[in-house]
Amino acid sequence: MLFNPKPKKRREELYDRGEELSTIEHSIEKGVPLIVLLGIRRLGKSSLLNVALSETPVKSVKIDARRVYSQLGSITQSALAELVLKGYLRAFPRERIREVLKGVRGIRIAGVGLELSVGKGINLSEVFERINSLGGRFIIAIDEAQYLRFSNARYPELIAWATDELENISFILTGSEVGLLEDFLRIHDPESALFGRAHVKIRLNRFERHQSLDFLRNGFEEIGLKVRGEELEEAVDELDGIVGWLTLYGYNRYLGLPHTGALRKLKEDAKKLILSEFSKLKKLSSRYELVIRAVANGRHRWRKIKEAVELLEDGRIDDKNFSNILNNLVRYGYLKKTVEGYFIPDPLVELAFK
Ligand SMILES: Nc1ncnc2c1ncn2[C@@H]1O[C@H](COP(=O)(O)OP(=O)(O)OP(=O)(O)O)[C@@H](O)[C@H]1O
Ligand SMILES: [Mg+2]
The missing domain is CATH 1.10.8.60 (Helicase, Ruva Protein; domain 3)
Structure with missing residues (x-):
């Protein structure tokens, strides 16, 4: 039903979003190696992703990076490799996984059920390479991919390499902390690995x-x-x-x-x-809350917000430091910046801080 509060999984439960869905489907069909789905919280990114993956004939795995992060505190290559391989195991015949894994460092398989254990020595690019070499297209979808930045691994570089070299693997990444994901991927930055790579970006609107x-x-x-x-x-x-x-x-x-x-x-x-x-965010600095409260209570201009926060802190704040706080709130999706100043895009977030 439409009012089911869990993320939707089937087309019939999804209201509208036909255009976004067909953009994703066409992109998959055409073999676009990277699709990025952006939108603030609770606009239905996970639902759209679920439905797109269930509708396409291409096999896939979906990984919830926010969840991995909250379980492990970082997103290690071995955790990702294990999730990717388990997804692959569900999607393709079991015999195939033996072939994929033969000789890959850091992996053991045991038993008829092919119990998988992935050790620290794993190299994710090797896993991707094996999956690719067996043929059969495979989508690796990572929900809330901005959490990939909590890792020693350089995932943007890895994804850039895979999108270039591995024709059978494509990626769908979603992000609700829109600015953070964009900063992390740096698709528009000439210095970055993903710059200029073929990709499709979809922005989900209210x-x-x-x-x-x-x-x-x-x-x-x-x-x-x-x-x-x-x-x-x-x-x-x-x-x-x-x-x-x-x-x-x-x-x-x-x-x-x-x-x-x-x-x-x-x-x-x-x-x-x-x-x-x-x-x-509050753990990083108490200023985040003071700033968002000032905006919720009607201050929208940079100067006005700053004055309100300084009044509460009873002291002057360095301009650069203050701008950093504001910009981070924008990157996290708590504020949006317009020509009229800073606003809270979600009325219930505004209410929560009033
Ligand atoms: N197109 C839609 N039709 C019907 N219900 C929807 C639709 N999109 C989202 N929902 C519902 O809205 C809620 C939020 O959806 P979902 O979890 O997919 O959003 P999200 O953008 O991934 O949110 P978050 O940023 O919290 O991860 C869920 O209850 C889901 O069932
Ligand atoms: Mg979601």
């Missing part, structure tokens, strides 16, 4: 107002709940076109909450979630 309303209408129709037009309007006023929030509002109503109760619960839950997501 729904337009009419789409948000239509999404809610369809969702309620699907669960057989009659809802008044003003309620839909109000929900979209408050949640904008962020499909993740619209979905949770619909889900709360599906669970039986009335309109105001559903919105209230969503805001409470969202606030907890947003503050806990933000805590990793």
Whole structure:
């Protein structure tokens, strides 16, 4: 159902996104070696990726880099190799994996079930090379790929090499910390390994107002709940076109909450979630929170935000240091920069810091 709060997996559960989906599908068909899918949080990147992978006939593995990072604290080559190989094992006949792995340093396979163990000595490029050499196209999709930067391995270089040399392997990378992923890949930087490489970039946008309303209408129709037009309007006023929030509002109503109760619960839950997501930034510097609070409370110009933060800190802040904080908030997707100044792109993030 449309209001299912988990990332969607099947085409029928995905509202709209037809254009983005067909861009991904065509790119895969044409053998584009690198597809980058960008968008702030909760716009449906993982859902779109899942559906695209399930629709294409090309076999694939999906790796959630955020999850690997939270489990291991870094994204090692051996962890990635293990996930890639396990995905390969699921996608292709088992005999094949023996061939892939024959003689690869750092790997052991045992038993009829082909239990796989990947040691520290593994070389990911060798694994990619083997997979490539067996023929049969294979997509390596990495969700929240900006987390790959937490590693000793130089993944952009590795991906650049693979996209150049290995015709059977392609990559799809997603990122919600849009600026961070772009900085990490440095696709536009002449000095970087990925510069000038053939790639397709897709930016996921929030729904337009009419789409948000239509999404809610369809969702309620699907669960057989009659809802008044003003309620839909109000929900979209408050949640904008962020499909993740619209979905949770619909889900709360599906669970039986009335309109105001559903919105209230969503805001409470969202606030907890947003503050806990933000805590990793807060650990780096307490200024991040002061800045985002200043913006949430109506300061949008560089100078005004700075004055507000200085007032709270009761001292002057170095201009360069302050700009760094602001720019990082933009890179992480918490702020967007426009000609009118800095704004918070998600109304519930704004509310959480008011
Ligand atoms: N096109 C869509 N149609 C219906 N529901 C959607 C759609 N896109 C996303 N959703 C729903 O919105 C929520 C967020 O989606 P998803 O997790 O795919 O987004 P995301 O961009 O990957 O978010 P995050 O940045 O948190 O990883 C989920 O509940 C998902 O079911
Ligand atoms: Mg996601």
